[in-house]
Amino acid sequence: MAPLKSLAKEYPIIDTNFQSFCASHTIFSVEDFLLHDLDALIAFADNDHTCSHTLKQGIDQLLSIIDSQQPPLLNGLQLLEDAKQNKHVLPTGFEGIDALLGGGLSEGQLTELVGPSSSGKTQACLLSASTVSKHKSSVIYLDTSNSFSPQHIANLVGQTSGYVYNNQADHRYIQEVLDRIICYSVFDLYQMFDVLHQLKMNLKCQIGKSDCHVRLLIVDSISSLITPILGGSGPQGHAMMISAGILLKKLAHEHNIAVLVTNHVVGGEGGTSKPALGESWKSVPHVRLLLSRDYGSNVSNISILKHPSMASGKTASWTMYSLDDKM
Incomplete structure (x- = not known):
């Protein structure tokens, strides 16, 4: 898992505004995000009337990054070929x-x-x-x-x-x-x-x-x-x-x-x-x-x-x- 600022180039939604929002909740990396109460973070984003939508998009993007770390699903033939x-x-x-x-x-x-x-x-x-x-x-x-x-x-x-x-x-x-x-x-x-x-x-x-x-x-x-x-x-x-x-x-x-x-x-x-x-x-x-x-x-x-x-x-x-x- 990486620092949030290192993800900005690949994921533009994780911009300085989103990073500042996360930093205000002591979130500086994906690991910090995992440790935080997700429901509470979404609630804080909802209360920010100026950019609530983009903040929640950033949260969704981080969840997608975490999900991408999951191992791929392989069928039996693929597992056999991989073993060979x-x-x-x-x-x-x-x-x-x-x-x-x-x-x-x-x-x-x-x-x-x-x-x-x-x-x-x-x-x-x-x-x-x-x-x-x-x-x-x-x-x-x-x-x-x-x-x-x-x-x-x-x-x-x-x-x-x-x-x-x-x-x-x-x-x-x-x-x-x-x-x-x-x-x-x-x-x-x-x-x-x-x-x-x-x-x-x-x-x-x-x-x-x-x-x-x-x-x-x-x-x-x-x-x-x-x-x-x-x-x-x-x-x-x-x-x-x-x-x-x-x-x-x-x-x-x-x-x-x-x-x-x-x-x-x-x-x-x-x-x-x-x-x-x-x-x-x-x-x-x-x-x-x-x-x-x-x-x-x-x-x-x-x-x-x-x-x-x-x-x-x-x-x-x-x-x-x-x-x-x-x-």
């Missing part, structure tokens, strides 16, 4: 995960890693990023909690490939791997929307080019961005959460990239843990994987919670790499 054309897999570098998923992360799909702290979510993200980058593809990494570490990437490349950082030739190779991982520090959902919309424009520019395509988008963690907006009894936070999920899936589908996000767990009934973000979110990812780790062990277990072509409950395990900090 698109869905290569990207190895994560973890043999257990890759074997469980039939090779790795599927392009065109949103995969979610769910697990408690220190279960291996961030390490899976870092190793996936380095593995894809080693195959000369670009990775976009959205870091929401300062957990991205270039040194850990270098260590992982060394441990998985036998390279030594203090060897000049190996150092150059590791630098090339790191150069293909573009990391953004993102600390709220609005920042993520801005980055994703800029990425969408950049991905349109890479169509037809063969050099270093973006193949993987990582958000570690999506739950830390969404949880703060879910408070209160209004529906706006949930609307923004679903909009974020739709945008991520649209990027995956339209540009044939794999999207990997992480999510924490919260306490459920009977003391059992469950994925955060609630029932509304669980239908968003194509694939949901649950990570767990026994206390004091470096073995992480992974099981399928949801997969479009595999049975839930299928499990595997992998040995976490030894890094300086806990992941």
